Amino acid sequence: MTGLNxxxxxxxxxxxxxxxxxxxxIPILLLLLxxxxxxFKQDFTQPVQLNWETYFxxxxxxxxxxxxxxxxxxxYSYNSTLYRNxxxxxxxxxxxxxxxxxWVKWDKIKDPEVRASLxxxxxxxxxxxxxxxxxxxxxxxNRNYSVNNYKAQIAELANQxxxxxxxxxxxxxxxxxxGSNHKMQARWDRIIEDKMEESRTATLALQK
Numbered sequence: 554m555t556g557l558n559x560x561x562x563x564x565x566x567x568x569x570x571x572x573x574x575x576x577x578x579i580p581i582l583l584l585l586l587x588x589x590x591x592x593f594k595q596d597f598t599q600p601v602q603l604n605w606e607t608y609f610x611x612x613x614x615x616x617x618x619x620x621x622x623x624x625x626x627x628x629y630s631y632n633s634t635l636y637r638n639x640x641x642x643x644x645x646x647x648x649x650x651x652x653x654x655x656w657v658k659w660d661k662i663k664d665p666e667v668r669a670s671l672x673x674x675x676x677x678x679x680x681x682x683x684x685x686x687x688x689x690x691x692x693x694x695n696r697n698y699s700v701n702n703y704k705a706q707i708a709e710l711a712n713q714x715x716x717x718x719x720x721x722x723x724x725x726x727x728x729x730x731x732g733s734n735h736k737m738q739a740r741w742d743r744i745i746e747d748k749m750e751e752s753r754t755a756t757l758a759l760q761k
Contacts, residue, residue, distance in 0.1 A: 600749070605657075611653055615658075624651035627682070629644060630644075631707070647686070677725060677729075684745070
């Protein structure tokens with residue numbers, strides 16, 4: 554989720570959010586140094602691990618100062634049932650990457666050590682989105698909704714979740730200086746791992 558130019562100055566941009574009451578689709582175009590890829594569909598065991606070649610099929614924008622761009626989508630939809638004056642929802646929840654809208658400038662990242670280090674940083678972004686997926690599953694499915702206003706309540710919760718993790722992604726990039734500050738990168742690695750474990754444990758407990 555990081556965008557860097559040739560001088561390794563970085564930026565991050567959320568381009569678009571589209572909301573519907575019954576279904577929310579939040580496409581996020583993010584500028585990043587390395588590609589990352591994942592397509593979890595309610596799989597809360599572990600995040601998808603990054604690779605380079607599979608997920609970036611788009612043509613690179615040579616006018617862009619950035620090395621790569623990834624198009625990432627969080628989507629949820631649900632069916633609702635009224636049971637004893639209580640709304641019960643069946644949730645479909647996923648995070649995926651749009652391979653055809655994602656690209657990388659391969660000639661800018663030839664050094665193997667740089668590739669590995671930056672791929673590790675970008676894996677952190679993937680892991681944060683895994684936490685989002687787990688938290689969305691847990692929070693959206695386990696709230697008491699008003700029969701008369703549940704659609705708006707669900708939409709509001711989804712916006713809060715999206716906003717929280719957008720902020721977390723930005724903080725991760727800023728504090729690690731997009732992976733170049735190794736001390737802060739190590740600190741964030743621990744933070745993300747701890748939060749992943751917390752979310753995984755909480756979500757699996759609710760599924761029993």
